[in-house]
Amino acid sequence: MTAKILDGAALARTIRAQCAVRAAALTKAGTQPGLAVILVGEDPASSVYVRHKVKDCEESGIRSILERMPADTTEAALLARVEALNADPSVHGILVQLPLPPQINERRVIESISPDKDVDGFHVVNAGALMTGEPRFLPCTPYGVMKILEDAGVELSGAEVVVVGRSNIVGKPQAMLLLQRNATVTICHSRTRDLAAHCRRADVLVAAVGKARMITAEMVKPGAVVIDVGMNRIPDGPNVGKLCGDVDFDGVSKVAGAITPVPGGVGPMTRAMLLVNTLEAAERDHAAGNPPVAKAI
Numbered sequence: 557m558t559a560k561i562l563d564g565a566a567l568a569r570t571i572r573a574q575c576a577v578r579a580a581a582l583t584k585a586g587t588q589p590g591l592a593v594i595l596v597g598e599d600p601a602s603s604v605y606v607r608h609k610v611k612d613c614e615e616s617g618i619r620s621i622l623e624r625m626p627a628d629t630t631e632a633a634l635l636a637r638v639e640a641l642n643a644d645p646s647v648h649g650i651l652v653q654l655p656l657p658p659q660i661n662e663r664r665v666i667e668s669i670s671p672d673k674d675v676d677g678f679h680v681v682n683a684g685a686l687m688t689g690e691p692r693f694l695p696c697t698p699y700g701v702m703k704i705l706e707d708a709g710v711e712l713s714g715a716e717v718v719v720v721g722r723s724n725i726v727g728k729p730q731a732m733l734l735l736q737r738n739a740t741v742t743i744c745h746s747r748t749r750d751l752a753a754h755c756r757r758a759d760v761l762v763a764a765v766g767k768a769r770m771i772t773a774e775m776v777k778p779g780a781v782v783i784d785v786g787m788n789r790i791p792d793g794p795n796v797g798k799l800c801g802d803v804d805f806d807g808v809s810k811v812a813g814a815i816t817p818v819p820g821g822v823g824p825m826t827r828a829m830l831l832v833n834t835l836e837a838a839e840r841d842h843a844a845g846n847p848p849v850a851k852a853i
Contacts, residue, residue, distance in 0.1 A: 558809065559810070559815040560708075560815075561809075561815065561816075562704050562781075562783075562814050562817075563817075563820065564700070564816055564820060564823065565819075565820040567704060567828075568700075571825075571831070572612060572615055572828055572831060575616040575618070575828075576616045578835050579616055579617035582835070586842070587841065587842040588619050588646075589649075589838035590620075590621065590646050590647045590649070590838070591613055591620050591647075591648070591651065591830075592621040592644075592650050593606055593609055593621070593622050593651045593652075594652045594653065595624050595625070595653045596625045596627065596652075596656055596657060596660070597625075597627035597656075598627060608827055609827055612828070612830075612831055616831050618831060619646075621647065623637065625637070628659075629657070631660045631661060634656075634660060634665060638652065639668065642669065642673060645841075647673065648675075648841055649673055649675035650674070650675070651675060666679060671692070672841075673837060675834050676693070676696060676830070677695035677729070678695065678724070686729055686732050694733065694833070695725060695729045696827070696830045697725065697726050697785060697822060697825075698726060698729045700825030700826045700829045701730060701733075701762060701785065701822060702733050702734075703828075704783065704822070705781070708814060710760060710781050713738040714740065715739045715740065717739040717740065717762065718742045718757065719734070719762045720755065720765050720802070723764065726764040727745075731743050734760075734762075742754055746765075752775045755775040756776065758780055759777070759780055760780065760781045761777075761781070763783065763784050763786055763802035763803050765802050766786060766802065767786070767788070767802055768786070768789070769788075769790075769802070769804040771804060771808060772804045772808065773804065773807035773810060776808050778812075779813040780812050780813060781812065781815075782812045782814070782816070783816050784801035784802055784816050784818050784822065786801035786818065787801065787818065787823060788800055788802070801817075801818030805817065
C-alpha cells in the first residue's frame with residue numbers, strides 16, 4: 557500500500573486565495589484587516605516562521621504589522637506594547653511569537669491579549685469557549701488539521717482517533733475539535749503505557765509530540781489516516797539537519813491510507829488558518845461598527 561499524500565500546501569493556497577477575496581471586500585467596505593505580530597529576540601526558527609506569516613498577509617490583502625523587540629526586552633515592556641495594540645482599532649489580530657525569552661512569563665503575555673484579538677486562540681477565554689463547544693477563535697494548527705481532514709473527505713463520526721500529545725496549543729484543542737465531530741478520541745502522552753497498542757487502534761492518528769520520527773510503521777493500522785504535526789530536525793545520519801515530522805514518513809507511508817508530509821502538510825495550513833481567524837476578527841469588528849475593544853480578562 558502507498559498512502560495518499562494530503563497536500564496541505566495546495567489546500568493552504570486555496571484558502572489564501574479565498575481570504576484575499578474576503579479581505580478585498582472588507583477593505584472596500586472601509587475596514588482593512590490588520591494583524592500585528594510581535595517577535596522578541598532572534599530565534600532562527602521563529603524569524604523564518606514570522607517572515608512566512610508576513611508574506612501570507614501581503615498576498616492576502618491583510619495589513620501586517622511586524623514588531624521586533626530585542627531579546628533582553630522586559631516583561632513589562634512587552635505587556636505595555638500588547639496593551640497598546642489592544643487599544644488600536646486598526647489592529648484586529650495580535651500574535652506574540654513563541655517561545656519567549658526566559659525572563660518573560662508566556663502565560664501572562666498570552667492572557668494580556670484581548671480575547672477579541674487573540675487570533676492564535678490561546679487565551680483562557682477562547683480555550684474555555686472551545687471546551688464548551690462555542691468557540692470564537694480556533695487554535696490555528698488544530699483548525700488546519702480539521703480542514704485537511706474535511707478536504708480529504710475523512711469520516712470522523714464514530715471513528716477511533718488517537719492524538720499523541722497533550723499540549724495546550726495542539727493536543728488538547730485537537731481532541732476537543734475531534735470530539736465535536738463525534739469521533740471517539742484517545743489522548744496519549746509520555747506516560748502512556750504501550751503507546752504502540754493505542755496507535756494501532758486508530759482510524760485517524762494525529763502525531764503532535766515533538767520527537768523526530770517517533771511514530772513508526774509498526775504503530776499504524778493499515779489504511780489509517782496519519783496527520784503529522786511535528787516539525788523537527790533530523791539529529792544524525794546522512795540527512796542531519798533536514799526537516800522531518802513526528803512520523804517516520806518512509807515507513808508509515810507504506811502502511812497508511814493517507815498521510816501529511818513534512819514539510820508541506822500541516823505547517824502551511826497553520827499559517828492559512830491564522831489569516832482566516834484575522835479575517836473573522838475584522839469582519840466581526842466591522843459588523844459591530846467598530847466598538848471599543850474589550851479588555852482582556
